[in-house]
Amino acid sequence: MKLSTRTSLNFLSIALFTFLFALIAFYYTLRTQVDRYINNELLKAKEAFFQKPDSHSIDAGFYIGACQVMPIKSVSTLLDTAVRFQDTLIFHSQVGKFLPYRQMKFITSTKENALEIRIIRPLEETDQLIVNIFLLMTLLVIVLIIALLITNKYSSHQIWKNFYKTLDKLNRFDLNAQGDLDLPITDIQEFDDLKSVLMRMSKRIAGDYLKMKEYTENASHEIQTPLAIINAKLELLLQSKNLTEKDYKLIADSYDASNRLARLNKTLILLTRIENHQFPEIETVSPKNIIERHLENYEELIQSKELELVVAFEPNVTLKINPYLSDILFLNLIKNAVRHTLPRGSIEIRLTNQQFEIVNSGAPLKVEAEKLFHRFYKSSDSKKSLGLGLAIVKKITELFGIEILYFYQENKHHVMLKFPSEAINRDE
Amino acid sequence: MKILLIEDERDLANSIQEYLLDEGHICEAVNTFADGAGKIELYEYDCLIVDINLPDGSGLDLIRLVKKRNLISGIIIISARISLENRIEGLDIGADHYLTKPFHLAELNAHLKSINRRIHFSGDNQINFNEIKIVPDEHRAFVKDKEVLLTRKEYELLVFFLSNKNRVITKSGIAEHLWGDYMDTADSFDFIYTHIKNLRHKLVKTGCTDYIKTIYGVGYKFDVS
Secondary structure (H helix, E strand, O other): OOOHHHHHHHHHHHHHHHHHHHHHHHHHHHHHHHHHHHHHHHHHHHHHHHHHOOOOOOOOOEEEEEEOOOOEEEOOEEEEEOEEEEEEEEEEOOEEEEEEEEEEEEEEEEEOEEEEEEEEEOOOOHHHHHHHHHHHHHHHHHHHHHHHHHHHHHHHHHHHHHHHHHHHHHHOOOOOOOOOOOOOOOOOHHHHHHHHHHHHHHHHHHHHHHHHHHHHHHHHHHHHHHHHHHHHHHHHHHOOOOHHHHHHHHHHHHHHHHHHHHHHHHHHHHHHHOOOOOOOOEEOOOOHHHHHHHHHHHHHHHHHHHOOOEEEEOOHHHHHHHHHHHHHHHHHHHHHHHHHOOOOOEEEEEOOOEEEEEEEEOOOOOOOHHHHHHHOOOOOOOOOOOOOHHHHHHEEEEEEEEOEEEEEOOEEEEEEOOOOOOOOOOOO | OOOEEEOOHHHHHHHHHHHHHOOEEEEEEEOHHHHHHHHHOOOOOEEEEEEOOOOOOHHHHHHHHHHHHOOOOEEEEOOOOOOOHHHHHHOOOOOOEEEEEOOOOOHHHHHHHHHHHHHHHHOOEEEOOOOOEEEEHHHEEEEEOEEEEHHHHHHHHOOOOOOOOOOEEEEHHHHHHHHHOOOOOHHHHHHHHHHHHHHHHHHHHOOOOOOOEOOOEEEEEEOOO
């Protein structure tokens, strides 16, 4: 739930609750006031009634102001002399319905007997007034709530605008991208505090990250030298006379292992360098030339595995990309296809202006396709590979905004690169 | 050939020196930029093998120094930096080859041989060994003056063997020579075998002695003893 929605809801629920009670209280207060006023009026009517000299002979229907005297009844007792007020409904034959009245009832005595006198006053108008006032109040309250909600929404939108901008900037903040975190300037202290905290934090993280990257690269490079010494020594050792077959085997195994380590290290350096954006040069390259050159290198392997190779190039396809990385990109994909296709399988390569597709026959993957591009992912049957080739492919595609897709269809692995429009060269 | 090796890692320098001395070269090894610059000032060499990252300077500056005085014909850079810029810069200022550490000594040796041919047999840089003759400019090989039709890889393989006679060459050394840095060597072992089998077959059929010996589990040796 958004912050503004939450505050609006809170406000709304409290406001509705408060105003509901306030309206009820208001209604009853109003009612009481009106009743009191009418009672007074009735009491005044009573005084007027008694001021009349022949008051006891007054006929029913006699009006005193808005009040009206009801037919007088004789009662037997004089005991209850209190004045009583009550609301009542009286049938009006003219309009054919009951109408509300306030009635005052008291007992007075003459020489002969006790009389019950009732004076009534119509309530229709005052009731209407109360209803009207009440409705008006309700309307005012509703308008007020709506106005407050809108104001709240608008002002919080204004206030939080910078917060959302900050959030958006943070969201898009990439440690690998060059440049500091640039947050908007606000006139709200809390946001300014947040900004300075975030800036400080991002600077520290970026610094640590840079140090870590430098460390990784330096360490990898430093490893190359001792490896070079090991390799050179082993190669010299191999040239010794009188080595037994067992000696050769021991040396060769060590040599292979250190070579493997060296290759692994070189590949990791390459990955680090790609992540560090150390390949800034962009040139116009011809994927066709790159692919053909790599295929030439794999000619013997393809022949010896008796692979069926189908190649289809759209003419004059060019890409704006780093030449070195594009070389590695296509090489790794081709290498991967050649390695994993079983003998007498097939490889298809298709290149168009928008995309590159390499398809090879083979058994389905044993794990989820997402893992295919992870570092050190290996299919179980190729323990000789480093498991970094496709991780590098992934990194390169990410760097140049190339979309990479993998799917398995009709016993064939498809890897597809979709070139972004900015990499496609349309000048020619 | 007279070679100056400038490499700050003494262990590595010793191994390279030993290998090159075995090959019959004269090889001096120094460990610092200053010593290297001093040697270049005083003596003449056919070839310079230089590390880029020296404790007291850049190997690239040494190359510039050499090129300014126009003294040495062959320059090979050996560097732990797998950096494209370094490679391009090195080759731009006149180095012949750029080898990334760790490298195969056989590979270094092959490069030295090709530099050697360029220096000493300018114009007619054939490789002659017993009954084998190779014309590098035309990528052709002959046995007893009869041409042997070799594929490109077989040809490269033969030249590599001839550069490293009587040496045990590992399979990964051969693979890297033939397919470069980015071929996973393990994949190619099988066809190194195929290539060598075909090469031996073609050579022997043309009347050549079978020099290539298999060292089981390790690699091959072009045995001329």
